[in-house]
Amino acid sequence: xxxxxxASESDVSVHSTxxxxxxxxxxxxxxxxxxxxxxxxxxxxxNDELMLDGNPRLNLASFVTTWMEPECDKLxxxxxxxxxxxxxEYPVTTELQARAQEFDDCFYMQNRCVNMIAHLFNAPLxxxxxxxxxxxxxxxxxxxxAGLAFKRKWQNKRKAEGKxxxxxxxxxxxxxxxxxxKFARYFEVELKEVKLRDGYYVMDPEKAVxxxxxxxxxxxxxxxxxxxxxxxxxxxxxxxxxxxxKKTGWDTPIxxxxxxxxxxxxxxxxxxxxxxxxxxxxxxxVSGHKYGLVYAGIGWVIWRNKEDLPEELIFHINYLGADxxxxxxxxxxxxxxxxxxxxxxxxxxxEGYRNVMENCRDNMLxxxxxxxxxxxxxxxxxDDGVPLVAFSLKDNSNHNEFEVSEMxxxxxxxxxxxxMPPDAxxxxxxxxxxxxxxxxxxxxxxxxxxxxxxxxxxxxxxRIRELEKxxxxxxxxxxxxxxxxxxxTTAWKKFVMQRKMNGVC
Numbered sequence: 001x002x003x004x005x006x007a008s009e010s011d012v013s014v015h016s017t018x019x020x021x022x023x024x025x026x027x028x029x030x031x032x033x034x035x036x037x038x039x040x041x042x043x044x045x046x047n048d049e050l051m052l053d054g055n056p057r058l059n060l061a062s063f064v065t066t067w068m069e070p071e072c073d074k075l076x077x078x079x080x081x082x083x084x085x086x087x088x089e090y091p092v093t094t095e096l097q098a099r100a101q102e103f104d105d106c107f108y109m110q111n112r113c114v115n116m117i118a119h120l121f122n123a124p125l126x127x128x129x130x131x132x133x134x135x136x137x138x139x140x141x142x143x144x145x146a147g148l149a150f151k152r153k154w155q156n157k158r159k160a161e162g163k164x165x166x167x168x169x170x171x172x173x174x175x176x177x178x179x180x181x182k183f184a185r186y187f188e189v190e191l192k193e194v195k196l197r198d199g200y201y202v203m204d205p206e207k208a209v210x211x212x213x214x215x216x217x218x219x220x221x222x223x224x225x226x227x228x229x230x231x232x233x234x235x236x237x238x239x240x241x242x243x244x245x246k247k248t249g250w251d252t253p254i255x256x257x258x259x260x261x262x263x264x265x266x267x268x269x270x271x272x273x274x275x276x277x278x279x280x281x282x283x284x285x286v287s288g289h290k291y292g293l294v295y296a297g298i299g300w301v302i303w304r305n306k307e308d309l310p311e312e313l314i315f316h317i318n319y320l321g322a323d324x325x326x327x328x329x330x331x332x333x334x335x336x337x338x339x340x341x342x343x344x345x346x347x348x349x350x351e352g353y354r355n356v357m358e359n360c361r362d363n364m365l366x367x368x369x370x371x372x373x374x375x376x377x378x379x380x381x382x383d384d385g386v387p388l389v390a391f392s393l394k395d396n397s398n399h400n401e402f403e404v405s406e407m408x409x410x411x412x413x414x415x416x417x418x419x420m421p422p423d424a425x426x427x428x429x430x431x432x433x434x435x436x437x438x439x440x441x442x443x444x445x446x447x448x449x450x451x452x453x454x455x456x457x458x459x460x461x462x463r464i465r466e467l468e469k470x471x472x473x474x475x476x477x478x479x480x481x482x483x484x485x486x487x488x489t490t491a492w493k494k495f496v497m498q499r500k501m502n503g504v505c
Contacts (some may be wrong), residue, residue: 017044054414060432060446061416063226063260063290063386067437072343075336076295082335084135111135113338116345118302120266121258121275121284132309133302134327135288135338139259140179141329142285142301146255147183149283149303150217152310163214171211172220173203174421175227177259180220189217196424201380202230205237209244218253218282223274224261227420228429229386231261234274234281241280253282253308259299260386262286267354268361269384282308288341291386293348293356293436298337356436360387363443364434370447376454380429387434392427398462401428404453411449 118131
């Protein structure tokens with residue numbers, strides 16, 4: 001005899017997620033719900049909603065890595081539960097990233113990744129010397145730490161000289177990433193920006209040095225502008241600043257924000273002098289999650305030597321099992337990105353990174369040439385620099401770059417459109433960042449889709465003209481209303497005057 005029973009509504013084990021009640025009710029968005037739901041239902045609901053996101057590999061707005069080898073993905077997942085800050089508990093991971101050692105009464109970070117990067121940036125290290133640096137969650141944190149080191153060192157010197165130390169400033173170009181504005185506002189440092197101009201979208205070294213005064217804690221140069229990928233002339237900046245320092249007796253240093261270009265220049269522009277080969281460059285930040293070829297969440301900051309990182313900024317803790325120095329803005333974070341960075345360094349080596357960067361540059365040229373052949377665009381970016389193409393419409397009187405960006409989304413492409421900072425804010429550009437996973441096939445396909453968008457825009461009425469007509473109509477109405485008001489006011493005044501003359505008032 002076969003025994004059977006009817007499954008109750010609560011017996012969810014016999015239901016598929018899509019046959020259950022969990023897909024018939026909206027889940028709370030702002031308050032935690034009272035009851036639990038099955039793990040497969042939770043996964044399915046969240047996974048379905050995430051399907052509405054764009055495809056990361058088609059997100060051409062981002063500099064951040066969107067593809068790594070499966071072997072590295074496995075390492076990341078295997079270490080995802082390791083806390084980066086627990087150095088005593090995870091000594092091998094710690095050696096890869098951060099291990100403290102006392103040397104000449106000064107604590108500084110010694111680790112494999114930092115030393116590899118420091119040598120890549122030509123830090124003046126002896127055979128037995130270790131580099132000074134630290135891993136961060138990205139270049140934003142790295143810049144905060146470098147800026148704090150500059151500020152504290154400047155303050156200490158001013159105090160020793162008996163001079164005011166309450167008005168520090170940093171000189172940058174108006175093209176800097178927003179993290180520099182954050183540093184200035186959060187840590188009360190005046191940000192003195194060199195304005196851009198039409199056709200010149202990076203910091204002018206001569207104008208930058210003119211803005212330097214005794215309160216300048218450093219000049220920040222960008223190796224790879226976010227706007228058009230261009231490398232700023234750090235060598236010229238160093239030479240001009242050396243002359244000014246010699247003339248004034250100041251010792252204003254340079255920080256290089258190499259977030260995008262730090263893992264590009266050493267491999268395909270090795271002769272370019274931008275790093276610690278220049279004497280005034282005291283610190284450099286670089287994003288491991290950009291052209292360091294690691295997923296989002298890793299950056300690095302390297303100092304020229306231990307004297308450039310004031311010791312009082314380093315904290316020591318012992319409640320995790322051993323004495324540990326720490327110089328970061330946050331505390332706990334995952335170790336997986338550090339391990340992924342080390343994987344890329346030993347997996348690719350100098351040869352592999354050079355090949356990747358050359359491929360990116362070659363695919364950038366393919367895209368650039370394809371856009372030029374359309375005859376519709378001006379290229380704003382340079383061939384030498386970060387591999388990206390920034391371009392603007394030659395004729396935007398009927399349709400503009402924002403419309404092109406919007407319509408490209410229909411093909412899956414995410415291509416940003418934006419205006420340049422002051423004093424070039426009248427220039428609007430589109431930008432395509434060429435990452436490791438952007439192939440020649442992608443470049444050719446993107447050009448085809450852009451041509452389709454341009455052809456379709458030509459058949460559509462001009463939004464710009466419609467807006468202009470709307471503005472003209474509004475202005476005309478305002479003009480008529482103003483004339484009517486004047487007419488009524490004049491008539492009323494005339495009426496009042498007549499009443500006065502007749503002795504009524």
